[in-house]
Amino acid sequence: GQQVMQIPQYQHVQEGEDFTTYCNSSTTLSNIQWYKQRPGGHPVFLIQLVKSGEVKKQKRLTFQFGEAKKNSSLHITATQTTDVGTYFCAGPINYQLIWGAGTKLIIKP
């Protein structure tokens, strides 16, 4: 069925290294949302992208929406311990919000 694929499932980084997660949809999306879930918490909205090729920044976070509106990425520069958690993308397909499986950001000790 129609779905949103997200990779990688986990990413281990040293504090200060960069982190990237990718989402790919089997169909064109009208918009895509990104959420962060801290350990033990609930998903919290980060941003929404609507336009083809859109790039938005929030401090060290950069969000991109592909030209074909089928893929998106989240890049974190110079990760900090506060970035730990799972990052999800979600896009509407046939009146439902379909979620990627999430990418867990783990900071190596």
Add this chain to the structure above:
Amino acid sequence: EAQVTQNPRYLITVTGKKLTVTCSQNMNHEYMSWYRQDPGLGLRQIYYSMNVEVTDKGDVPEGYKVSRKEKRNFPLILESPSPNQTSLYFCASSSGPLAGIYNEQFFGPGTRLTVL
């Protein structure tokens, strides 16, 4: 304070004993939905509601029921719970959607359900 509340937060029950998880939002949102979250599977939508008296199945509706009699409330009912429904459940709400654009989803704190 704008919020989505869920009750109970934790529940341990036995197979077959009917239960209801309540969800309420105070933001006058049209769209509400229920998700379950299992390790490695992300968030899977169980049911969603576009407005009062309008509900529809998500990806994993089997074994669940919902109702939307009032705009603020969207209870999740498990008529005969089974162990495979042990999971973390989230309720969420948002305004819209409008013209296919879904707005920010506000999530409740979650309900951790264990069915023995």
